[in-house]
Ligand SMILES: O=P(O)(O)OC[C@H]1O[C@H](OP(=O)(O)OP(=O)(O)O)[C@H](O)[C@@H]1O
């Protein structure tokens with residue numbers, strides 16, 4: 030867990046990491062997402078939830094590019110819990126902060142990997158009475174291990190099948206603040 034990592038180790042992880050997407054590429058992906066989402070949802074008065082923690086950066090950066098009326102909320106669900114492989118169950122740490130009954134819902138997250146997190150979140154939104162539920166992610170990880178048939182409505186960009194960090198995604202709790210998307214050496 031994060032307590033056992035030293036400053037030197039964390040700086041080495043960054044120094045040895047491969048940059049997969051630069052900050053400029055991330056910004057371009059967010060602009061593309063904003064255009065697509067605006068085209069679909071600008072007249073729906075949606076409630077837009079970022080999934081904490083990973084969705085925080087993506088949501089914060091994307092929201093200012095959406096120039097139409099929306100409500101903004103959050104929910105906190107975690108499957109990886111600071112580790113680099115996911116638990117089977119999703120742990121809810123905070124339920125949706127705004128009621129969604131009868132509303133158009135847009136869920137924002139950093140990454141669609143095996144898919145359990147978003148599949149379960151979407152299911153929970155329908156159970157809570159959402160009229161319709163859309164999903165948007167900054168990155169989709171390319172592999173054939175998806176555990177769900179869920180189709181993501183808006184995808185910023187694809188990344189290769191490696192453990193990535195930056196733009197909200199952590200390396201053992203750290204480096205969510207990195208402005209590009211990096212892959213850990215050897216992972
Ligand atoms: O598609 P999946 O395989 O389910 O993985 C994707 C999820 O994993 C990460 O969350 P995590 O559980 O690590 O919690 P965090 O957001 O606090 O980092 C990420 O933010 C996504 O929500």
Ligand SMILES: Nc1nc2[nH]cnc2c(=O)[nH]1
Nearest residue numbers: 142191192193194198199
């Ligand atoms: N930080 C991070 N979180 C994830 N959750 C699911 N896949 C990943 C990943 O590659 N990196």
